[in-house]
Amino acid sequence: MKAFEYVRPSTIREAIELVATNPKAQFIAGGTNLIDLMKHGIAAPEKLVDINHLPLKKIEKRDDFLRIGALVLNSEVASHKRVLASHPLLAQALNAGASGQLRNMATVGGNLLQRTRCPYFYDRAFPCNKRIPGSGCGALGGINRMHAIFGVPEKPDPKSCIAVHPSDLSVALSALEATVLVQGHRGERQIPMADFYRLPNNRPEQDTTLSNGELITAVEIPDAVFQKHVHYLKVRDRASYAFALVSVAAALDIDQNRIKTARLSMGGVAHKPWRLFDAEKMLTGQAVSETVFRQAAEAAMQGARAFEHNAYKLRVAPNAIVQALKLAAGLS
Amino acid sequence: MANAHLRPAEPEPSLNRVDGRLKVTGAATYSAEYPFDNLAHAVLITSTIAKGRIANINAKPAEAAPGVLAVISHKNTPGVPAYPPVKQPAERAPIGTAFRVFYDELIYFSGQPVAMVVAQTLEQAQHAASLVEIDYQTETHQTDFVANRSTAAIAVNVQRNKTSPFQDYDRGDPDALPSAEVKLEATYTIPTQHHQPLEPHAIIAVWEADDKLTVYDKNQGVKSAQGNLAQAFKLPREQVKVNAQFIGGAFGSGIRVWPHTVAAVLAAKQVKRPVKLVLGRELMFTSVGYRPFTVQKIAMGATKTGILTAITHEGTGQTSAYEEHLERTILATRAMYACLNVSTRYRLLNLDVNTPTWMRGPGDATGMFALESALDELAFALQLDPLELRLRNHADADPERNLPWSAKSLKECYRIGAEEFGWKNRKPEPRSMQADGLLVGYGMASSLYGFHRHPSKAKAVMQADGSVVIQSATMDIGPGTGTAMTQIAARILGVSPKKIRFDLGDSSLPDAPGQNGSATIPSVGSAVHDACKALKNKLLILGASMPGSILSSAWPDEIVIKNGRIYPNAESRSSVLYTDILKYHKLPQVEMTEESKSGPERDQYSMYSFGCHFVEVHVSPVTGEVRVKRVVTCADVGKIINYKTARSQSIGGVVGGIGMALMEESVMDHRYGRYVTSDFASYHIPVHADIPQIEVFFVDQPDVHVNPIGAKGLGEIAIVGVAAAVANAVFHATGKRVRELPITVDKLV
Numbered sequence A: 001m002k003a004f005e006y007v008r009p010s011t012i013r014e015a016i017e018l019v020a021t022n023p024k025a026q027f028i029a030g031g032t033n034l035i036d037l038m039k040h041g042i043a044a045p046e047k048l049v050d051i052n053h054l055p056l057k058k059i060e061k062r063d064d065f066l067r068i069g070a071l072v073l074n075s076e077v078a079s080h081k082r083v084l085a086s087h088p089l090l091a092q093a094l095n096a097g098a099s100g101q102l103r104n105m106a107t108v109g110g111n112l113l114q115r116t117r118c119p120y121f122y123d124r125a126f127p128c129n130k131r132i133p134g135s136g137c138g139a140l141g142g143i144n145r146m147h148a149i150f151g152v153p154e155k156p157d158p159k160s161c162i163a164v165h166p167s168d169l170s171v172a173l174s175a176l177e178a179t180v181l182v183q184g185h186r187g188e189r190q191i192p193m194a195d196f197y198r199l200p201n202n203r204p205e206q207d208t209t210l211s212n213g214e215l216i217t218a219v220e221i222p223d224a225v226f227q228k229h230v231h232y233l234k235v236r237d238r239a240s241y242a243f244a245l246v247s248v249a250a251a252l253d254i255d256q257n258r259i260k261t262a263r264l265s266m267g268g269v270a271h272k273p274w275r276l277f278d279a280e281k282m283l284t285g286q287a288v289s290e291t292v293f294r295q296a297a298e299a300a301m302q303g304a305r306a307f308e309h310n311a312y313k314l315r316v317a318p319n320a321i322v323q324a325l326k327l328a329a330g331l332s
Numbered sequence B: 001m002a003n004a005h006l007r008p009a010e011p012e013p014s015l016n017r018v019d020g021r022l023k024v025t026g027a028a029t030y031s032a033e034y035p036f037d038n039l040a041h042a043v044l045i046t047s048t049i050a051k052g053r054i055a056n057i058n059a060k061p062a063e064a065a066p067g068v069l070a071v072i073s074h075k076n077t078p079g080v081p082a083y084p085p086v087k088q089p090a091e092r093a094p095i096g097t098a099f100r101v102f103y104d105e106l107i108y109f110s111g112q113p114v115a116m117v118v119a120q121t122l123e124q125a126q127h128a129a130s131l132v133e134i135d136y137q138t139e140t141h142q143t144d145f146v147a148n149r150s151t152a153a154i155a156v157n158v159q160r161n162k163t164s165p166f167q168d169y170d171r172g173d174p175d176a177l178p179s180a181e182v183k184l185e186a187t188y189t190i191p192t193q194h195h196q197p198l199e200p201h202a203i204i205a206v207w208e209a210d211d212k213l214t215v216y217d218k219n220q221g222v223k224s225a226q227g228n229l230a231q232a233f234k235l236p237r238e239q240v241k242v243n244a245q246f247i248g249g250a251f252g253s254g255i256r257v258w259p260h261t262v263a264a265v266l267a268a269k270q271v272k273r274p275v276k277l278v279l280g281r282e283l284m285f286t287s288v289g290y291r292p293f294t295v296q297k298i299a300m301g302a303t304k305t306g307i308l309t310a311i312t313h314e315g316t317g318q319t320s321a322y323e324e325h326l327e328r329t330i331l332a333t334r335a336m337y338a339c340l341n342v343s344t345r346y347r348l349l350n351l352d353v354n355t356p357t358w359m360r361g362p363g364d365a366t367g368m369f370a371l372e373s374a375l376d377e378l379a380f381a382l383q384l385d386p387l388e389l390r391l392r393n394h395a396d397a398d399p400e401r402n403l404p405w406s407a408k409s410l411k412e413c414y415r416i417g418a419e420e421f422g423w424k425n426r427k428p429e430p431r432s433m434q435a436d437g438l439l440v441g442y443g444m445a446s447s448l449y450g451f452h453r454h455p456s457k458a459k460a461v462m463q464a465d466g467s468v469v470i471q472s473a474t475m476d477i478g479p480g481t482g483t484a485m486t487q488i489a490a491r492i493l494g495v496s497p498k499k500i501r502f503d504l505g506d507s508s509l510p511d512a513p514g515q516n517g518s519a520t521i522p523s524v525g526s527a528v529h530d531a532c533k534a535l536k537n538k539l540l541i542l543g544a545s546m547p548g549s550i551l552s553s554a555w556p557d558e559i560v561i562k563n564g565r566i567y568p569n570a571e572s573r574s575s576v577l578y579t580d581i582l583k584y585h586k587l588p589q590v591e592m593t594e595e596s597k598s599g600p601e602r603d604q605y606s607m608y609s610f611g612c613h614f615v616e617v618h619v620s621p622v623t624g625e626v627r628v629k630r631v632v633t634c635a636d637v638g639k640i641i642n643y644k645t646a647r648s649q650s651i652g653g654v655v656g657g658i659g660m661a662l663m664e665e666s667v668m669d670h671r672y673g674r675y676v677t678s679d680f681a682s683y684h685i686p687v688h689a690d691i692p693q694i695e696v697f698f699v700d701q702p703d704v705h706v707n708p709i710g711a712k713g714l715g716e717i718a719i720v721g722v723a724a725a726v727a728n729a730v731f732h733a734t735g736k737r738v739r740e741l742p743i744t745v746d747k748l749v
């Protein structure tokens, strides 16, 4: 680990200034991801701007949405009464992630910005386009059991990246069509979840559409009807404390056995939370049934592509979609 | 929650762990925690290529970094006196001949130490390590077991040793297999698995003088470490002191002295200060051995009624290019079942990797996964209950050595296990049992583990105040050695355990073997037994010689001792205190040292621990996720010294077996010859949520032939067979036979 400077600003403005004016400065919240990256020599900030004292720790009910401050802890969100009542999918997704100890440190903002767990990214002895653009993708011809099946290049090129985003929370937020509130040098922005993460394309080093120095201040989740019929299903290699092989956030609005609205998003399958727009469309207006769910899952899998070790995801993912929908609909 | 029933009823309350409070309050001092004023910190730099040579090392930027005391490599090492002075490449040495650290520019595996930075603080050393520039000249490496399998051969060290148990073995009629009524052949694969105890390996090396070395080193045998270091640095044994009082788990990773230990000793020599070296988690994957990738082919022949007529078992394990690691993989097959015609073959595959080592249940956990899976396959082919098949082939005597067993209650283990588990509720047809939309499977497997007893010494001291000190250079890597030994001593001496202190983990104590091969209770327990008995006799004689002593006319067999009070017989109300005896004789203390070892009984009996495991799994037909729902395990390991610590051993073994079966796998990218699973996020071991109710039973009958305490080893047998029981349960649940561990989602969906 390289020596670094540590500062603890007390205002949002100050914090943003410190990072926006210094490309080698970085925010730190819970530190559960950033410190690891620093130990591995993957992140080497010269200045750590500790944001833990900023006033971003509230969960507030606004007109027609819930606002969760960027510094609210993962465990606080997961056990918050209002969240449990109005957005239980969030709590399910959070509780499926990491461990109790980590959730007690991890913040909402940090969770969204955690980096991939691709082993080629984590070990500097390997090439990785996300870590060193242009060095190659170790996973493409290597061990890619954990890797993406959606949004991957048809023909791998030197800039490819097939890593997946590891956050469970972001999958639920994407299904719930949340908005990320950010504040930067030049003011505030609201970024819909669908635009927050990027596919690697030519710049795999860039996970999101944030610019340097932009601070996440909160996420806003519209009040919706997704209380009763939601389910977060996470398929993993052990019962807890493991990243998703495949995960599905399913939210349904069901009226008299008919689906009025469906929201589906997947984790562990792409460089970003993977919204299943086609499947959602197919489900809309349909009567609840396993057959319909199966058809939706098939539609969702269009365009999926496997590598040497992750073909099982092509089989697990549709099953997981059906299962999540069944559990959400109370069919199981 | 792990739960345990005691059967038969626990004969006396188990002593709680004597060091439990120290451990849970953090007062126990582990290797890396010894304080020194002028402690320096070392960080290893390891090779990023799997084969080739170091072309150049530029240490200048690191040497100029703040706090750096030295950058050590083959270019400037103070040198290990025992290494050959004329440079020669490492050859296929027998296991234990440690890799030569900082010896020359040759690279044998990815993760090999190539340089080391020593600095005032850990942070300075870490930073400077990132500044060392190393250029490699790479050569083509071979790390892929499957791709290189055809080059496997009989180990050179086996070829040299005609009496090696790893020689090709054939008994009976070679035609029995081809002519069998029912035949089965299958290949089973175990991936590389790592011990990964929670406490990483660590050492503090201190040169007290030019010819006097003390190390605080995480290992499983202070005496063998002492011998190894003395040999390496050409010092008289007594000039080397090894301390390893507390160990945070090891599972075999600490059986030998590894290169990093030698490196730290070199560093301390170079900077003339105590040096601390702690392996990071990622280095734990390439520095302290592992359970080797092993492929096994089993062929079986049986009659239609399920009598085994032939077994062949071929095992091939991986080892490094510079050392030959052998393990018991195929050996259990010769002794486990009453089968007349058995052949075994054992081969090694040298790859450009670091050397494997023994990991809990070494060889047997691997071999019994194959044998017990194959038996389950045979039972299915014969449409016979898997337990019934094992009963029909029960070996009443050792079929390999043609000797009676010293003791064997395997049938009783089967009976207890089956009954407590509810085996009779198993529907024979795979995929026939379900619960809550999940497939339910019942599986079982037998286990065995050889009896090991090594010469051991113990010293027992009665002090004037009536307290007792027992000493032996044995170890406690977690099972609770001190607790069991205290209990043995308390029983013999008739002294409250509270008055007994047991010292271990220090090379200056009386000779004892390292903690491995489940040998500690059988070996050291016997020595403690003998030493305490000798001490008691000496004290009784001294007591009887006091004028008018009530002991002078007592029959030795009738004497009863309670709380340090000696009664001539059970009815007597008058007594003599141990303290009175010492006081009368004006002795500050009385002590006895005894050595205890096996005798001719080793040639008269075949000695093993036996047991079995019953497992229920639930498998999601949708996602392929397997979760173990409950386990019943039963072992016959002779007399149980302490039920509580024994139960913990069994539970720990089952947990390890569940990890082995369902998740543990070190995956290598063979293009680089380097692991891609170098942390706990990717190398999965079970977490609490993976561990169900585990019920533990013991037969608890002393084996009167093995040693004076009637106790055999438990640590290893606790894991042997568990992976097969899980795999068999998965087959029963799903109808899918997974022969390649671990059994993960991708193999079931």
Ligand SMILES: Cc1cc2nc3c(=O)[nH]c(=O)nc-3n(C[C@H](O)[C@H](O)[C@H](O)COP(=O)(O)OP(=O)(O)OC[C@H]3O[C@@H](n4cnc5c(N)ncnc54)[C@H](O)[C@@H]3O)c2cc1C
Residues within 6 Å of the ligand: A026, A027, A028, A029, A030, A031, A032, A033, A034, A035, A051, A070, A071, A074, A096, A097, A098, A099, A102, A105, A106, A107, A108, A109, A110, A111, A112, A113, A114, A166, A167, A168, A169, A214, A215, A216, A217, A241, A242, A243, A244, B681
């Ligand atoms: C062993 C392990 C297992 C895990 N398992 C899971 C899992 O199963 N599922 C899962 O979802 N996650 C998992 N995690 C990841 C965990 O959720 C993240 O580490 C955590 O959420 C990060 O939050 P933090 O506050 O600690 O972020 P930090 O480490 O402090 O920061 C992470 C990044 O976000 C930036 N950042 C933080 N806050 C802000 C902000 N407000 N605005 C702008 N930038 C910001 C930092 O600069 C940094 O780049 C696991 C982590 C570990 C170590």
